[in-house]
Amino acid sequence: MVPKTDLANELKEPIVRDVMAIERTVLANERTFLAFWRTALTMFIAGLTFLQFFENRAVQIVGWVFIPTAMAVFIQGIRVYRKMCQVIKQAEQTVAMETGNRCGIK
DSSP: OOOHHHHHHHHHSOOHHHHHHHHHHHHHHHHHHHHHHHHHHHHHHHHHHHHHHOOOHHHHHHHHHHHHHHHHHHHHHHHHHHHHHHHHHHHHHHHHHHHTTTTOOO
16 A cells, blocks of 8 residues: 555656657547548549549539538548647646646647
8 A cells, every 4th residue: 555645746746648648649630630631632633533534424523522522621620630739738738737847748
């Protein structure tokens, strides 16, 4: 059993688990943004391909639908990325305040 004074000192020390969790969240946010970007780019190129190389009216309609949808996906990706950046920044500030910024958080 750990004496209470040792437990209190442990809680004041930076918790590596929290710092590492924030770093993993930052990386996950970046991967998610890149997935949105990749999806939007693929849809945009597919739309242009459908318009350029197919004469079928239905395929061209799909091409015209893909292009603005790709733009919407990209814009949504930016919105999600920025929102998560704000959440991450708040978490970093919370950990920094709780630990007295001894864990080297920006």
